[in-house]
Amino acid sequence: MGFDQYHEPASELPDRTRTAARLCASLTEEAEAIGWYEQRLAVESDREARAIMRDAQGEEFKHFCMALEFLLRRDPLWREIAEGILFQEGDIVEHGEEAEEEAVEEAATRGAPVAGSTSLGIGSLRDGAA
Amino acid sequence: MSHLLREFAPITEVAWGLIDEEARERLTPALAARKLVDFGGPHGWEYSATNLGRAQGLPDPPAAGLTAAQRRVLPVVELRAPFSLSRDELRDADRGAADVDLDALDDAALCMATAENRAVFHGWEAAGITGIAQASTHEPIQLGDDCERYPRHVARAVEALLSVGVAGPYGLALGPEPYTRVLETTEHGGYPLLEHLRKIVAGPLVWAPGVQGAVVVSLRGGDFLLEVGEDLSIGYDAHDDRTIQLYLVQSFTFRVATSEAALALTP
Numbered sequence: 001m002g003f004d005q006y007h008e009p010a011s012e013l014p015d016r017t018r019t020a021a022r023l024c025a026s027l028t029e030e031a032e033a034i035g036w037y038e039q040r041l042a043v044e045s046d047r048e049a050r051a052i053m054r055d056a057q058g059e060e061f062k063h064f065c066m067a068l069e070f071l072l073r074r075d076p077l078w079r080e081i082a083e084g085i086l087f088q089e090g091d092i093v094e095h096g097e098e099a100e101e102e103a104v105e106e107a108a109t110r111g112a113p114v115a116g117s118t119s120l121g122i123g124s125l126r127d128g129a130a
Numbered sequence: 131m132s133h134l135l136r137e138f139a140p141i142t143e144v145a146w147g148l149i150d151e152e153a154r155e156r157l158t159p160a161l162a163a164r165k166l167v168d169f170g171g172p173h174g175w176e177y178s179a180t181n182l183g184r185a186q187g188l189p190d191p192p193a194a195g196l197t198a199a200q201r202r203v204l205p206v207v208e209l210r211a212p213f214s215l216s217r218d219e220l221r222d223a224d225r226g227a228a229d230v231d232l233d234a235l236d237d238a239a240l241c242m243a244t245a246e247n248r249a250v251f252h253g254w255e256a257a258g259i260t261g262i263a264q265a266s267t268h269e270p271i272q273l274g275d276d277c278e279r280y281p282r283h284v285a286r287a288v289e290a291l292l293s294v295g296v297a298g299p300y301g302l303a304l305g306p307e308p309y310t311r312v313l314e315t316t317e318h319g320g321y322p323l324l325e326h327l328r329k330i331v332a333g334p335l336v337w338a339p340g341v342q343g344a345v346v347v348s349l350r351g352g353d354f355l356l357e358v359g360e361d362l363s364i365g366y367d368a369h370d371d372r373t374i375q376l377y378l379v380q381s382f383t384f385r386v387a388t389s390e391a392a393l394a395l396t397p
Binding site for chain 2: 012014015110111113117118119120121122123124125126127
């Protein structure tokens with residue numbers, strides 16, 4: 001059995017990181033499945049077959065969203081950037097640039113943990129920093 | 131694997147979650163300095179020193195005709211608070227017990243927070259840290275035991291800071307005894323003293339274990355810097371069949387950039 005989601009020795013990774021890696025792998029698989037169904041739907045002319053595929057694709061949408069929500073809950077910086085981009089009207093690239101800049105700056109101000117750290121993540125406790 | 135060696139501890143993910151959460155809950159109310167001073171980092175365990183941006187001339191360079199200087203840095207200190215937990219208690223945590231005995235962790239957390247506050251506000255000579263109260267260029271004001279005079283003392287402190295161009299808002303770190311007195315006191319007309327003091331400083335009033343008396347500090351930023359390498363973390367030391375030895379750890383240093391930006395109120 002392969003463990004392709006790991007780029008570092010799994011035994012050296014904390015549980016939290018391994019769980020995140022599994023969910024990232026799931027997210028990729030769900031996105032791939034959504035794309036596959038999209039292609040099949042584009043070429044299938046049988047109405048009944050299309051209905052089944054559309055239903056199955058809906059399942060993949062749900063799985064994708066659940067995996068994404070899980071990951072966003074675990075990573076405040078990712079969540080903050082996502083909040084600046086998702087479900088917003090207007091220029092996506094512009095929102096992305098702004099969201100990244102604001103979120104990274106804020107994380108630095110509040111003393112967010114170093115990536116991969118197992119610290120308690122307390123950092124700064126000044127008002128406006130958290 | 132990090133230097134904390136958490137993976138070697140015979141502790142389940144559920145119990146680690148409980149331990150970490152308990153530590154956060156106990157540390158957060160007591161970490162007064164982090165509510166008032168600038169925070170740099172965390173830079174990680176490998177971070178060893180803060181650049182002071184200064185150099186000191188060195189005599190006798192290795193060849194004639196040269197001048198030499200050595201950069202000055204402020205090395206971080208490692209603070210460690212060991213504690214021991216019962217394996218039976220942690221097994222009960224795995225069973226879903228809601229009253230797990232983590233008293234030793236609570237004591238270690240308070241000890242760590244007190245030490246951090248003391249270093250920041252009163253200094254730590256062996257570590258090369260000058261505290262805010264020590265560095266202050268203002269004449270200290272005696273706080274005393276009479277709570278009714280506290281607003282006057284704090285207002286005088288604010289005026290002293292304003293008179294040298296140090297803008298607000300300000301924060302007030304109160305040692306445990308004066309803090310309790312303030313909480314217990316209402317002024318004539320029933321107005322809580324706590325609220326009155328907050329209005330004077332236009333900022334937070336924080337419980338500060340480790341602080342002697344009180345300290346008024348400017349919150350404008352850039353005056354006081356707590357530089358953290360490894361932020362507060364819990365690591366694993368050893369275990370036997372009954373207990374697990376863990377520790378709270380952090381590495382940090384602290385420096386005052388503007389000595390006139392705070393004023394000490396002595397007990």
